[in-house]
Amino acid sequence: MDSETNEVGMKVQKLREYYSINLRDLAQAIGVRHVMLNKIENGTQRLDLETLTKLSNHFSVSAEYFVNPNLSIPQATKNVNEPSSCVTAFKRILDNYSTEKEKPLKDNSFAEFVRNDVVKILNNALDIDSSRYKVIGSPGKGLWAKVPWVGFFDRNVTLSAQYGYYMVYLFREDMSGFYLSLNQGYTYFRNKYKDKEGRQKIQKTAEIIRSRIEIPSQFQLTTIDLRSEASLAFGYEAGHICGKYYDASSLPDEFEMINDFRSLLETYNKIVVLLNGRNAEELNDYLLLEDDLEFLETDEESFQKLANELKVDFSDEPKEEPRPPKTVVTDNLGKTRYPRSAKEAALALARANYTCELDENHETFLSKSSGQKYAEAHHFVGISNHPKFPEVDLDRAANIVCLCPNCHRKIHYGEDEVRLPMIESLFAKVKERLEQVGIEVTLTQLKEFYNISPKRT
Ligand SMILES: [Zn+2]
Ligand SMILES: [Zn+2]
Known part of the structure; x- marks a missing residue:
């Protein structure tokens, strides 16, 4: 078999894995025999034009994707009429994270999805002003994160989840659901105080902030459970100020999801007002x-x-x-x-x-x-x-x-x-x-x- 066939096969497999669909399901979805699809993937059978068209339509990628080795999946993805929704993106994380994290993180296309595509989807759907907010999707660095997240950082306040105040979607380790949380970086508290005292202090600032700003009724949830023993998860749980839980079994519609986001963003802005020119550390010291x-x-x-x-x-x-x-x-x-x-x-x-x-x-x-x-x-x-x-x-x-x-x-x-x-x-x-x-x-x-x-x- 020639190397070209081999490479095309790998691109088919990569595409399938990117969308986390197994071979049998895909074969059934596009109406080809899975044995044949398997042969195409492992390079022992050439990708015929009919199957190429079916794949291209199913995944909305251009035909060029299969032949141009330099074209990545996001680049080749056609602009479909209906833009991907937040809810779909979150659902994909909930459905696939547990199985994907068993594979190596390096070059994993699902991890790329969390890092890049989800960020793009949310930027679009939520209409984020990117000059003001930085959006980061994190499936982990070096190792899969036990608790993956997508964070929103006001560039005037902080650019990381370690310091200051930010908004974040936090996924439970068991993928039973996720939270939209107004949160604070734990690293500052851990460095300034000892671990136990740091946790008390961060919870105390959360409490003080709740008493100083008006919190919309849907975000009255003041404790969260990420179902994880990871130390980072404890930090997120302790730093949580207010937010909302979305259960995997009953996700809201896109409208509600976007409305929630906008509304919590307003609450986030109230912290920015509270900061009043101080940096986050100065505000913490003041509040404490x-x-x-x-x-x-x-x-x-x-x-x-x-x-x-x-x-x-x-x-x-x-x-x-x-x-x-x-x-x-x-x-x-x-x-x-x-x-x-x-x-x-x-x-x-x-x-x-x-x-x-x-x-x-x-x-x-x-x-x-x-x-x-x-x-x-x-x-x-x-x-x-x-x-x-x-x-x-x-x-x-x-x-x-x-x-x-x-x-x-x-x-x-x-x-x-x-x-x-x-x-x-x-x-x-x-x-x-x-x-x-x-x-x-x-x-x-x-x-x-x-x-x-x-x-x-
Ligand atoms: Zn005096
Ligand atoms: Zn006197």
Whole structure:
């Protein structure tokens, strides 16, 4: 047999495998004997014109495909009137993934289908703006993925499933169905925290995001089960924010599938709004602050409440020694801010027994929420000076004074003649405890920090 016949036979076989149809079924579908088709495939019989035409019509590929060795199946596929639908593409993955993954991944035409054709089909059907969104189909790299996926990445947010926020179709390992999921990259959390803590943190951000954005009714599903033991699958499950399940036995119609996609894309856009110029890591840090009892802005009442809830007892105070500074965080206006720990403030209030550190006889009132005397926490060396103290954390109970509300307003807004004696008096009181936590400061510096005009000094 000549090599040309052999090559044509291989192209027939490749086409059949590309569409994952077995030899018997194909022979029956196009009305030829399967023995003959088998001979054509293995190169022991020439491909006659009649069979070629049947194959060409059945698969909508040009006749040239069979004779031109350089023409790939997608290139040769004719534009049929009805474009391939998302539902058909997903169904093909569900129906064939389990058997295809038993074969080598390299040069597998089904893997190519997931990587390229599905992406094209979805790009078309969903009318994706490719300048904004990158679409990736993943049957795995090097090895078949246990959980194959097709992801949509807003180029302003992330370009990978490892970091940031994205939308994804995730297939269950057992191919019983798949999810449309708004998800987050787990790698960031795993690298920043340990595995167990990372999982808690990613679930926590998912929870916070759900509380911050409005989620359409069809995407209320907050936990997903990929039926897999693979570690990547755990990451996807933990990172899931919201979404919907499609069971293989009852796939929706194309209209519903496309509508769902559009609707979740709008939800995805709300995260982009939440990002507000921050990168995804900055948003994560920001969202997680409160989980660590840290805040960018907190009203004094909440410190009071917290002090009460934590039942802060001054004997619990951690050893007073210098501590390295915290990482600054970008707030929702895109400004970098130094986080404040509610716990430190609560500790400072409790230590002073909720009385004004300038004069314990200053009158205050009982707080309705805590039942304690109302007092406010004031950072003696203002937190905004943190760049001048690159070695130490300024957000320490030692640097927080407990003031009555009147004194607190006064030290911020009073005239210099009034403020300076307050600063001097407090300095005498806190100097030693500041030194213990490595905050070395002079009165001259304090005057500068408090913006006391020099002519008064
Ligand atoms: Zn203050
Ligand atoms: Zn006072």
